[in-house]
Amino acid sequence: MAATDTQGAAASSFGRVLPFLVILALAAAVPLTGNEYWGLIVTRIAVYWILIAGLNLIVGYAGQLAIGYVALFTLGAYTTSVLAAGNATPPVPAFAALAIAGVVGAVFGVVVGLPALRLRTFYFAITTLGFATIVTQIALAWQDVTGGGMGVTGPMLPAPFDTEWGLLYFCLGFAALATWITANIARSRFGRALVAVRDADVAAEATGISKPRLLVMVFILAGALAAMAGGLFAALQTYITPEAFNFELSLLFFIAVLIGGRGSILGPLIGTIILTVLPEIAAPLAAWSTFLYAALLLLIVLAIPGGIASLLDFRNRKPLAAGRTIAPQVDLVRRLGDQAHPPTTLSLRGIVLSFGGVRAINGLDLDVRSGEIHGLIGPNGSGKTTTLNVISGYYRPEQGTMALDGAPLPAGVSTDRASRGIARTFQTPRLIGEASVLENVMIGGTAHCHSTFAEALFRLPRHCAEERELAERAQLALRAVGLVGLAEVRADRLQHSELRFMEIARALMQRPAFLLLDEPAAGLSAEEIRHLATLVRAIREGGTGVLLVEHHADLIFDICEHVTVLNLGAILAAGTPGEVRAHKEVVSAYLGA
Numbered sequence: 047m048a049a050t051d052t053q054g055a056a057a058s059s060f061g062r063v064l065p066f067l068v069i070l071a072l073a074a075a076v077p078l079t080g081n082e083y084w085g086l087i088v089t090r091i092a093v094y095w096i097l098i099a100g101l102n103l104i105v106g107y108a109g110q111l112a113i114g115y116v117a118l119f120t121l122g123a124y125t126t127s128v129l130a131a132g133n134a135t136p137p138v139p140a141f142a143a144l145a146i147a148g149v150v151g152a153v154f155g156v157v158v159g160l161p162a163l164r165l166r167t168f169y170f171a172i173t174t175l176g177f178a179t180i181v182t183q184i185a186l187a188w189q190d191v192t193g194g195g196m197g198v199t200g201p202m203l204p205a206p207f208d209t210e211w212g213l214l215y216f217c218l219g220f221a222a223l224a225t226w227i228t229a230n231i232a233r234s235r236f237g238r239a240l241v242a243v244r245d246a247d248v249a250a251e252a253t254g255i256s257k258p259r260l261l262v263m264v265f266i267l268a269g270a271l272a273a274m275a276g277g278l279f280a281a282l283q284t285y286i287t288p289e290a291f292n293f294e295l296s297l298l299f300f301i302a303v304l305i306g307g308r309g310s311i312l313g314p315l316i317g318t319i320i321l322t323v324l325p326e327i328a329a330p331l332a333a334w335s336t337f338l339y340a341a342l343l344l345l346i347v348l349a350i351p352g353g354i355a356s357l358l359d360f361r362n363r364k365p366l367a368a369g370r371t372i373a374p375q376v377d378l379v380r381r382l383g384d385q386a387h388p389p390t391t392l393s394l395r396g397i398v399l400s401f402g403g404v405r406a407i408n409g410l411d412l413d414v415r416s417g418e419i420h421g422l423i424g425p426n427g428s429g430k431t432t433t434l435n436v437i438s439g440y441y442r443p444e445q446g447t448m449a450l451d452g453a454p455l456p457a458g459v460s461t462d463r464a465s466r467g468i469a470r471t472f473q474t475p476r477l478i479g480e481a482s483v484l485e486n487v488m489i490g491g492t493a494h495c496h497s498t499f500a501e502a503l504f505r506l507p508r509h510c511a512e513e514r515e516l517a518e519r520a521q522l523a524l525r526a527v528g529l530v531g532l533a534e535v536r537a538d539r540l541q542h543s544e545l546r547f548m549e550i551a552r553a554l555m556q557r558p559a560f561l562l563l564d565e566p567a568a569g570l571s572a573e574e575i576r577h578l579a580t581l582v583r584a585i586r587e588g589g590t591g592v593l594l595v596e597h598h599a600d601l602i603f604d605i606c607e608h609v610t611v612l613n614l615g616a617i618l619a620a621g622t623p624g625e626v627r628a629h630k631e632v633v634s635a636y637l638g639a
């Protein structure tokens with residue numbers, strides 16, 4: 047069985063790499079034709095792709111609208127050329143100039159990206175555009191160094207890369223490296239985190255993903271690649287002027303990712319090839335290239351919204367089996383909680399939180415203990431979800447304190463909850479629709495990984511071992527909740543009930559000391575609710591404390607040790623299920639006669 051799995055994994059990874067190898071082999075064979083014109087075009091594709099490979103992580107994976115990336119390309123082109131020409135300093139060897147451009151690009155990649163850490167994507171789009179204008183204006187105005195409108199000579203790479211074919215092979219090699227490292231990131235927990243930040247930011251925070259730190263790392267990488275691509279572009283052009291770096295080029299970079307499709311490497315690579323070659327084979331239309339890009343973009347958006355990548359996604363075209371059932375294997379839950387938590391208590395004291403004039407929580411005291419299922423019930427709007435949001439750091443209460451095993455739990459810090467052993471699910475499942483179910487679940491293990499971005503970039507052993515362990519644990523979690531048959535399916539193809547169990551699997555990846563479940567039974571069939579009850583009990587048996595918000599009173603009274611009833615943000619009653627069920631006010635305000 048294990049041997050078959052290994053063979054299957056090897057075959058699937060070869061299948062993934064094959065299209066890239068074919069493209070590389072075709073490009074490398076161009077010199078054999080002796081056609082210098084096509085040699086130039088292939089070199090240009092390779093240069094553009096070095097930039098687009100990095101930009102793809104920002105646009106295609108993180109969903110940030112970086113429209114003006116030509117800025118970093120221009121910066122790299124001028125830095126390399128000016129240093130190599132010795133206009134401002136003694137002449138610097140071409141490779142050293144290229145490396146310096148990479149460092150400059152990395153720094154400015156972060157500077158340009160800073161607004162994306164705080165502002166909405168639209169503002170980021172505008173800043174990148176603004177920066178592109180600034181760089182071009184500086185290139186025009188700083189005549190002594192850049193040659194102004196007259197331009198500057200591009201760098202000449204040393205032998206054997208000083209010929210057309212030599213430069214082509216160098217650019218191809220660099221492009222292959224850019225493909226490899228960006229694919230490594232895309233397939234790592236960093237790539238999954240980028241997509242999570244894009245599609246389910248609140249869930250991403252709850253699993254410990256810090257958006258600013260993640261984006262800074264990607265901006266450094268993409269900025270360095272863009273600037274070095276600019277340096278190679280200058281070498282290819284042999285002479286550069288500010289006019290070469292126009293908005294049209296920026297559009298090409300951006301649209302190549304869009305028509306390629308989000309969350310794919312091969313799609314944007316094919317997009318880059320199409321957009322670079324298209325104006326060449328339709329030579330009379332070259333002056334219309336912006337129009338061509340726009341028309342192609344419209345066509346793709348209207349006809350295949352998922353871009354080229356969706357055409358290549360054969361796996362998700364297969365219909366899923368109808369009438370699927372969820373059959374958890376709850377005995378596996380214990381294996382997931384392999385890090386036993388010492389018994390502890392999660393305490394809330396005097397919590398107050400208002401939204402405008404509405405007091406959503408009004409002086410709430412609550413204790414949830416390990417190995418106990420604590421039900422939190424109450425009429426609509428009584429403050430149950432808000433309580434979960436306060437515990438998970440999503441809301442900062444106006445008054446009150448929280449503590450975990452007696453130590454203060456800082457309010458309003460959602461990204462630290464995963465490392466403190468607090469996991470949660472959501473009233474409406476927060477999924478990363480375009481990622482597989484397995485990847486969605488793997489996200490839950492983020493806080494337990496230690497390998498760095500650099501280790502992921504080059505697939506170093508510690509990173510690979512962590513990835514293997516994450517995938518194995520996620521498979522185990524999926525078996526535990528009864529979804530293992532759907533591991534490779536895109537999450538947005540799942541039924542609502544399956545998504546609820548998927549969220550529990552993701553939360554279990556965090557080895558939680560406390561698990562906050564927000565209406566997990568909503569939308570489930572009677573049989574699924576029975577499975578849910580068995581699963582939650584198994585989680586409790588493993589020592590986890592569960593805070594269960596639910597409207598299904600039967601489920602609450604069946605599985606909880608302790609029940610708290612909220613009304614208008616305050617406790618109406620608390621006690622054992624028997625005590626609460628017999629409470630007169632609870633019966634009249636919530637349970638009904």
Ligand SMILES: Nc1ncnc2c1ncn2[C@@H]1O[C@H](COP(=O)(O)OP(=O)(O)OP(=O)(O)O)[C@@H](O)[C@H]1O
Nearest residue numbers: 401404405406424425426427428429430431432433
């Ligand atoms: N982000 C918000 N902005 C404004 N008001 C809010 C916000 N979140 C919650 N509220 C209000 O706070 C009160 C408590 O809401 P909450 O969602 O916690 O109730 P709930 O008990 O979970 O209800 P339900 O059972 O319907 O999910 C409600 O009056 C709600 O309208």
